[in-house]
Amino acid sequence: MIVAEIKPFGEIKDMLKDYNKVLIVGCGTCVTVCLSGGERQVELLASALRMARKIEGNEITVGERTILRQCDPEFIDQIKDEAAQYDAILSMACGAGVQGIAERFGSITVLPAMNTRFIGVSDGQGTWVEVCAACGDCILYKTGGICPVARCAKSLINGPCGGSQGGLCEVSKDNPCVWQQIYARLVKLNLLHFLKEISPPKTRPVHPRRLVREDLRLKKEQTKGV
Amino acid sequence: MTDKAIPPCQAACPIYTDVSGYVSAIAIGDIERAIRIIRQINPFPSVCGRICTRPCETACRRSQIDEPISIAALKRFAADQTRGLKLIKRPEHYYDERVAVIGSGPAGLTVAHDLALLGYRVTVFEEQNVLGGMLTQGIPDYRLPKDVVKEEVDFILSLEVEVKTGLSLGRDLSIEGLLKDYQAVFLAVGSQRSLLPKCNGVELSGVITAIEFLKQISRGHRPNLGEHVVIIGGGHTAVDAARTCLRLGSSEVTIIYRRTIDEMPAGRAEVDDAEKEGVNIRYLTAPVDFLGNGNVQKVRCIEMRLGELDESGRRRPVPVENSEFEIKADTVILAIGYIPEADALKDSGLILSKNGTIIVKDNTGTTNVKGVFAGGDVVSGPSSVIEAIAAGKRAADAIHRYLRNLPDKEVEEHLPLRSLDDNVVKLINKSNRQNMPTVPVEKRLDNFNEVEVGYNRNEALKEAQRCLLCGSGALVADNCAACLNCVRICPYGVPVPGREIAEIDISQCQVCGICASECPASAINLKLETREEGRAALQKVIDKARQEAPEVLIIGYYCRYKLPTSLLDDSGIYWLGKLCTGRLDIFQLIYPFELGADEVVVHMCKNEECHFRDGSRWLLTHIERAKKILDEIGMGADRLNIISEEDVSDFKKRFEVLGINPIRKREKVRG
Ligand SMILES: Cc1cc2nc3c(=O)[nH]c(=O)nc-3n(C[C@H](O)[C@H](O)[C@H](O)COP(=O)(O)OP(=O)(O)OC[C@H]3O[C@@H](n4cnc5c(N)ncnc54)[C@H](O)[C@@H]3O)c2cc1C
Ligand code: SF4
Ligand code: SF4
Ligand code: SF4
Numbered sequence: 001m002i003v004a005e006i007k008p009f010g011e012i013k014d015m016l017k018d019y020n021k022v023l024i025v026g027c028g029t030c031v032t033v034c035l036s037g038g039e040r041q042v043e044l045l046a047s048a049l050r051m052a053r054k055i056e057g058n059e060i061t062v063g064e065r066t067i068l069r070q071c072d073p074e075f076i077d078q079i080k081d082e083a084a085q086y087d088a089i090l091s092m093a094c095g096a097g098v099q100g101i102a103e104r105f106g107s108i109t110v111l112p113a114m115n116t117r118f119i120g121v122s123d124g125q126g127t128w129v130e131v132c133a134a135c136g137d138c139i140l141y142k143t144g145g146i147c148p149v150a151r152c153a154k155s156l157i158n159g160p161c162g163g164s165q166g167g168l169c170e171v172s173k174d175n176p177c178v179w180q181q182i183y184a185r186l187v188k189l190n191l192l193h194f195l196k197e198i199s200p201p202k203t204r205p206v207h208p209r210r211l212v213r214e215d216l217r218l219k220k221e222q223t224k225g226v
Numbered sequence: 227m228t229d230k231a232i233p234p235c236q237a238a239c240p241i242y243t244d245v246s247g248y249v250s251a252i253a254i255g256d257i258e259r260a261i262r263i264i265r266q267i268n269p270f271p272s273v274c275g276r277i278c279t280r281p282c283e284t285a286c287r288r289s290q291i292d293e294p295i296s297i298a299a300l301k302r303f304a305a306d307q308t309r310g311l312k313l314i315k316r317p318e319h320y321y322d323e324r325v326a327v328i329g330s331g332p333a334g335l336t337v338a339h340d341l342a343l344l345g346y347r348v349t350v351f352e353e354q355n356v357l358g359g360m361l362t363q364g365i366p367d368y369r370l371p372k373d374v375v376k377e378e379v380d381f382i383l384s385l386e387v388e389v390k391t392g393l394s395l396g397r398d399l400s401i402e403g404l405l406k407d408y409q410a411v412f413l414a415v416g417s418q419r420s421l422l423p424k425c426n427g428v429e430l431s432g433v434i435t436a437i438e439f440l441k442q443i444s445r446g447h448r449p450n451l452g453e454h455v456v457i458i459g460g461g462h463t464a465v466d467a468a469r470t471c472l473r474l475g476s477s478e479v480t481i482i483y484r485r486t487i488d489e490m491p492a493g494r495a496e497v498d499d500a501e502k503e504g505v506n507i508r509y510l511t512a513p514v515d516f517l518g519n520g521n522v523q524k525v526r527c528i529e530m531r532l533g534e535l536d537e538s539g540r541r542r543p544v545p546v547e548n549s550e551f552e553i554k555a556d557t558v559i560l561a562i563g564y565i566p567e568a569d570a571l572k573d574s575g576l577i578l579s580k581n582g583t584i585i586v587k588d589n590t591g592t593t594n595v596k597g598v599f600a601g602g603d604v605v606s607g608p609s610s611v612i613e614a615i616a617a618g619k620r621a622a623d624a625i626h627r628y629l630r631n632l633p634d635k636e637v638e639e640h641l642p643l644r645s646l647d648d649n650v651v652k653l654i655n656k657s658n659r660q661n662m663p664t665v666p667v668e669k670r671l672d673n674f675n676e677v678e679v680g681y682n683r684n685e686a687l688k689e690a691q692r693c694l695l696c697g698s699g700a701l702v703a704d705n706c707a708a709c710l711n712c713v714r715i716c717p718y719g720v721p722v723p724g725r726e727i728a729e730i731d732i733s734q735c736q737v738c739g740i741c742a743s744e745c746p747a748s749a750i751n752l753k754l755e756t757r758e759e760g761r762a763a764l765q766k767v768i769d770k771a772r773q774e775a776p777e778v779l780i781i782g783y784y785c786r787y788k789l790p791t792s793l794l795d796d797s798g799i800y801w802l803g804k805l806c807t808g809r810l811d812i813f814q815l816i817y818p819f820e821l822g823a824d825e826v827v828v829h830m831c832k833n834e835e836c837h838f839r840d841g842s843r844w845l846l847t848h849i850e851r852a853k854k855i856l857d858e859i860g861m862g863a864d865r866l867n868i869i870s871e872e873d874v875s876d877f878k879k880r881f882e883v884l885g886i887n888p889i890r891k892r893e894k895v896r897g
Pocket of ligand 3: 702705706707708709710711712713727728741744745746747748749750
């Protein structure tokens with residue numbers, strides 16, 4: 001899932017200073033799962049904003065809505081009419097959701113309430129870790145199911161840097177050295193030979209990426225001569 | 227487990243009283259709501275609160291942990307506290323059909339009550355001059371005072387129910403005759419004719435039946451029975467007769483019962499009370515002969531042992547050879563069993579069993595004679611008040627359907643929630659029952675005053691708060707995002723990941739509310755108090771506060787389990803009680819400020835004292851997050867504070883005025 005966290009309140013307040021009617025839109029998928037942008041957070045942020053603005057003597061009207069996913073236009077359309085009554089939309093989704101709405105409702109300002117952090121998994125209650133960098137060329141089969149691109153501070157893909165000590169990363173002692181983990185896992189799996197294979201350097205993906213699956217789409221009618 | 231399963235107490239109650247509903251209302255001090263819930267279904271709350279046989283308590287799941295909830299005693303508390311409160315409205319219109327009820331015991335009066343409320347004119351015919359059946363003629367005052375019964379009977383009569391006393395079915399009335407004036411007849415003449423043991427000497431003077439004896443007492447007679455009284459039997463009647471004898475001055479009162487205490491139909495508490503008062507009970511003993519010359523002088527008894535199971539599923543007592551012995555007896559009271567009076571039903575055309583009980587077609591009490599229904603002890607044989615009330619309720623419904631030509635009631639299933647899993651049981655804190663206060667034994671025996679005093683408010687609330695609120699727990703809505711936060715944080719390990727959303731087995735949920743306060747999708751609602759209800763309660767308190775416009779508006783949340791409400795009086799704080807403050811979500815902590823509160827205080831107990839598990843720790847987490855928000859918005863984190871019990875009693879010193887809520891300040895300037 002995409003892991004995001006809410007922006008510092010001051011920043012959000014600042015973004016909204018010129019707007020007096022704002023619809024906060026939560027997203028019911030990833031950001032709800034990572035406890036940051038679902039219905040509950042929408043309710044809290046709305047109350048906080050109203051209070052902050054009242055204290056400043058500059059009252060704001062805040063609408064509250066949560067849709068299932070902000071990355072699909074069909075869901076976004078569910079709030080179309082409502083959105084039209086506001087000066088701005090504050091999206092509590094990942095960056096994809098913010099843009100999804102912005103794209104759909106071209107004439108309304110859409111502002112992000114969240115900082116989108118990474119693609120991650122749950123690491124116990126209230127904790128998430130990054131595990132995938134969306135590099136576009138997965139090598140997990142040779143790294144024991146542990147991604148060095150996302151989890152090595154230096155994104156090394158052919159073994160450790162040499163600075164790791166006691167199994168910890170030299171960049172941040174809070175993190176384990178992922179190459180040490182990969183090594184241990186490959187030993188356990190009896191797949192150590194993979195370490196001898198050199199992985200070619202990864203090309204940085206060229207943005208924006210786009211995925212078109214012709215195989216999933218209804219065939220266009222063959223035009224004459226093609 | 228279906229969603230329809232109900233708490234086991236409710237499933238065990240013959241009238242399916244919403245026990246957890248009224249007990250939880252008492253737990254939060256809302257006695258009026260409690261009595262409304264009870265009254266809605268039971269016309270005899272004060273009676274049942276005192277002498278019900280309490281099948282609910284036998285079923286109560288709390289006994290998996292320590293002892294069942296004192297469900298009946300709480301009903302009594304609710305009823306006693308609300309005496310005189312008019313709760314039920316009379317019907318707006320009346321039907322033309324009239325219904326005759328024969329017998330004014332709990333079965334008959336329940337039919338009168340329910341039909342009157344449905345809009346029928348009911349006439350109750352009663353052979354005696356008093357109403358109430360065994361409630362007034364049998365059960366003695368020290369367990370059920372007459373004024374308590376009278377009040378409930380009077381209410382029923384106030385529903386335009388007509389009464390004709392001194393008229394007896396079989397002697398003055400016939401079913402045929404009644405059917406000419408009434409479109410339906412309900413027979414509830416009880417089961418009052420005593421069975422006699424096959425012993426020589428039953429005819430001796432001084433050998434009497436318990437029912438006749440107790441009826442005499444109920445009319446105010448105080449016969450002299452002599453010093454030695456022997457009572458034969460093991461039911462309510464035997465025990466009541468024995469305790470009555472003590473009150474009449476007999477010094478040696480002995481019950482002889484042929485089985486053991488485990489088979490005894492009388493309630494264990496009653497037997498304990500009788501023994502405390504001085505009644506001797508000889509188990510596994512049966513009478514052989516009553517000896518005497520004109521007057522009874524002795525009972526020859528024989529010892530018994532328990533043999534094979536009999537048809538009632540109890541072990542059959544068999545005599546032990548050569549074990550006969552004699553006991554002195556100035557009076558012998560027979561209480562071995564009852565059957566309906568044969569005369570009353572003799573030429574009625576009704577099909578009767580060989581015991582003389584009326585055979586009915588189904589549990590609605592429909593008989594073989596059109597328009598004639600029957601219920602209570604005359605159908606079941608001697609049973610209990612609550613079974614008589616239940617029979618009355620079913621029959622009233624059936625009579626209404628019969629008179630209105632409505633289809634039969636569909637059979638409802640009342641599945642009990644399954645029992646608690648062991649791993650949940652061991653996580654629940656133990657807490658023993660509140661003892662029922664009673665008059666000390668030495669003050670009981672020279673009078674017929676009620677022995678049980680009833681709970682005071684504090685005891686009642688404490689007892690009610692022991693209830694596990696079975697079935698009032700967490701329900702997951704479809705918008706669950708399957709984040710599994712609830713799975714991870716439930717202190718009792720109840721939620722589990724389902725195929726699409728989290729699943730919470732409501733039969734195991736302990737209703738702590740922690741998951742609901744943390745669910746990011748706000749997808750969890752507790753039946754006990756939904757999110758909306760929680761918000762509405764807050765709004766109500768704040769509305770009240772704003773109306774009263776105190777100088778400093780302080781909202782206080784307190785734990786109803788832990789903070790004695792007496793501490794709350796007079797503090798100037800607008801209090802809102804919660805069954806554990808761990809269930810407060812962050813919104814409830816910050817929203818009061820939006821509504822103009824100057825300060826919010828939350829009472830918190832020490833974690834090891836938390837009624838649930840983790841409640842106070844979650845509260846701390848929520849307070850911390852709420853403080854952060856208050857700080858960020860410029861309200862100030864110091865406006866939200868935790869207080870302990872000591873702080874509440876000493877609060878005035880503690881609260882420096884923080885200055886008025888800046889939102890309110892602005893409003894004031896403007897307004
Ligand atoms: C001493 C004693 C103690 C008990 N203790 C308890 C207890 O603690 N808890 C409990 O749940 N149950 C107890 N019971 C049982 C309970 O009282 C009965 O099960 C219940 O009262 C049955 O109700 P009923 O309406 O069917 O009959 P009853 O209460 O017996 O009422 C029948 C009514 O019909 C009248 N009647 C009879 N014949 C005629 C006629 N021919 N014409 C007109 N009227 C007639 C009678 O006078 C009486 O008023 C006790 C019973 C006794 C005797
Ligand atoms: S704990 Fe409460 S709800 Fe549960 S069975 Fe007992 S009385 Fe009923
Ligand atoms: S916490 Fe809420 S959203 Fe998450 S799994 Fe439980 S019910 Fe679903
Ligand atoms: S209310 Fe409490 S006990 Fe019930 S599922 Fe939620 S966290 Fe668990």
